[in-house]
Amino acid sequence: MxxxxxxxxxxxxxVWFVGIYLFCSINEFSFSNKDLNSLGDFLAGIFAxxxxxxxxxxxxQQGKQLDQNTKALEQQKNIQKKQFDAMNKSVEPRLVIENIQYVYLNNEGEDxxxxxxxxxxxxxGGVANEFYIRNNRNQxxxxxxxxxxxxxxxxKIELGEFDVEINQRQQTILADIIFDFKNLYAVHIVLNYDVYYQTELESIDREEKCHIYRSS
Structure with missing residues (x-):
């Protein structure tokens, strides 16, 4: 407390006991002329x-103390989370994609x-462990x-017919790929990328430059 x-x-x-004393004084209350039952009831009425x-x-007071303890635990949890996030941030891999080259292959007469x-x-950035690149089917x-x-x-990755979307009118190809890895503290990280490729679809074995960029 x-x-x-x-x-x-x-x-x-x-204040309570002073009030009882004044009440007894004004009413000339005496303990000596009371039997035990009456005296017990009177005392119970005073102290209860x-x-x-x-x-x-x-x-x-106990409720306030519990509330304070709960808030302290929440603050401690938030502090620990911020510290953990800062630790993860300090070792977070930072991946940069450069020198992109694409080859579009089309076998005539086949779908x-x-x-x-x-x-x-x-x-x-920090080390990236168990690094996977996955297609839109999570393969x-x-x-x-x-x-x-x-x-x-x-x-070097290969994308098949189920991995891409072709827009014949605009002669573009769009694909979703996923970078899936763990940081130094084995925290799982997933990054989504868009692959944008513009080409002459009827050309065979034509090498093109395209874009790979973070989508989220």
């Missing part, structure tokens, strides 16, 4: 409200097609055990 509540409780208790008051005061994408992937199409800090990897 804090000091303020204790002082308030003591003052109210003193005081006991009940202190019980309520303790209950209210299937294939895109080969080649690019350099440089990690300017792994490339895997590296690790991309270390300031390391550059030459990547």
């Amino acid at each position: 804090n000091q303020k509540s204790l002082i308030i409780g003591i003052i109210i208790t003193i 409200p005081v006991a009940f008051f202190w019980l309520i005061l303790g209950y209210v 299937n097609f294939l895109i080969q994408a080649m690019f350099n992937l440089t990690n300017l 792994a199409i490339y895997y590296l055990e690790q991309i270390d800090t300031k390391e550059t990897k030459s990547i």
Whole structure:
């Protein structure tokens, strides 16, 4: 119980007993002419409200204490989360895609097609472990055990007919790919990328430059 509540409780208790004393004095109340039953009822009537008051005061104080403890735990949890986020931020891989090259392959007379994408992937941040590139069906199409800090990897992926969307009118190809990896603290990170490719669809084995950019 804090000091303020204790002082308030003591003052109210003193006022209560002073009021009882004045009441007894004014009404010339005497304990000597009372039988034990009457005396017991009188004393119970005096002390029961005081006991009940202190019980309520303790209950209210306990509730405040629990609320303070809950807020302290929430603050501690937020602090720990910020510290954990800062730790993850400090070791977060920063992936840069450069020197993108694409080859669009089309077999005449067949419905299937294939895109080969080649690019350099440089990690300017913390280490990336268990690095996967996945297609829009969440199938792994490339895997590296690790991309270390300031390391550059030459990547080559293949996208099939179910992995891309072709716009014949605009002669564009669009695909979604996913970079899926873990940071130094084994926190799982998923990055979504869009592959945008514009080409002459009827050309065979024509190499084109395209764009790969973060979508979210």
